[in-house]
Amino acid sequence: MLIIGIAGGTGSGKTTVVNQIIEQLPVDEVCVISQDSYYKDTSHLSYEERVAINFDHPISIDFDLLVEHLKLLKEGKSFEQPSYSFVEHNRTKETTTTHPKKVVIVEGILILTHPDIREMFDLTVYVHADSDERLIRRLKRDIAERGRDLDEVLSRYQTTLKPMHQQFIEPTKEFADIIIPTNRYNTVAVDVLRTIIANRL
Ligand SMILES: Nc1ncnc2c1ncn2[C@@H]1O[C@H](COP(=O)(O)OP(=O)(O)O)[C@@H](O)[C@H]1O
Numbered sequence: 244m245l246i247i248g249i250a251g252g253t254g255s256g257k258t259t260v261v262n263q264i265i266e267q268l269p270v271d272e273v274c275v276i277s278q279d280s281y282y283k284d285t286s287h288l289s290y291e292e293r294v295a296i297n298f299d300h301p302i303s304i305d306f307d308l309l310v311e312h313l314k315l316l317k318e319g320k321s322f323e324q325p326s327y328s329f330v331e332h333n334r335t336k337e338t339t340t341t342h343p344k345k346v347v348i349v350e351g352i353l354i355l356t357h358p359d360i361r362e363m364f365d366l367t368v369y370v371h372a373d374s375d376e377r378l379i380r381r382l383k384r385d386i387a388e389r390g391r392d393l394d395e396v397l398s399r400y401q402t403t404l405k406p407m408h409q410q411f412i413e414p415t416k417e418f419a420d421i422i423i424p425t426n427r428y429n430t431v432a433v434d435v436l437r438t439i440i441a442n443r444l
């Protein structure tokens with residue numbers, strides 16, 4: 244089993260890179276775990292309280308559950324991956340059965356902040372795009388797909404996103420084996436990653 248961790252700021256293109264990698268792999272050889280699935284269950288909070296959560300701080304993530312699930316995969320066991328709603332700011336009732344595969348990709352803004360999780364990765368990648376580029380992408384995506392408006396995205400950017408990126412996310416670049424610049428679609432870097440994966444399988 245090859246476990247790959249893909250980190251990088253919001254809007255840097257992590258999900259896009261993951262999709263480009265997996266489209267070349269047989270479906271029965273790869274599984275993807277998204278850090279977003281591991282936002283803590285906040286059903287006990289009101290909607291207003293959930294909106295106010297700092298979703299870019301490591302404390303918002305249930306890392307214990309993610310560690311437990313990665314250990315299960317390493318033991319060859321399946322688990323139920325939670326699902327998350329960006330509209331409700333909470334986990335949904337659905338889960339996805341995730342089976343151990345030859346290639347396991349874990350992606351998320353904060354995954355390289357956690358020492359135990361870093362230890363489990365065979366290969367670490369940091370996807371980098373400039374902050375203005377990431378903000379533009381985030382604005383477009385969150386308005387189109389995550390039920391947000393201009394004010395919501397900009398105020399979250401100023402209050403939590405930008406400071407948390409500087410404090411927690413950007414510094415994890417030093418833990419990356421490979422840094423992919425993604426101000427543009429970087430097909431060369433994705434091809435390099437595919438080759439590394441193919442060689443390690
Ligand atoms: N290299 C790129 N150039 C332009 N747009 C991109 C690029 N990579 C991703 N995008 C777009 O930016 C948005 C955020 O990308 P996504 O892969 O979801 O980022 P992340 O998972 O890091 O938050 C998406 O709408 C995606 O289509």
Ligand SMILES: Nc1ccn([C@@H]2O[C@H](COP(=O)(O)O)[C@@H](O)[C@H]2O)c(=O)n1
Nearest residue numbers: 252253254279298299329332333352404
């Ligand atoms: N209810 C939530 C939960 C998280 N976010 C934001 O999602 C970003 C991480 O996801 P990416 O796909 O962009 O990597 C993170 O920056 C959180 O601010 C949110 O807006 N609402």
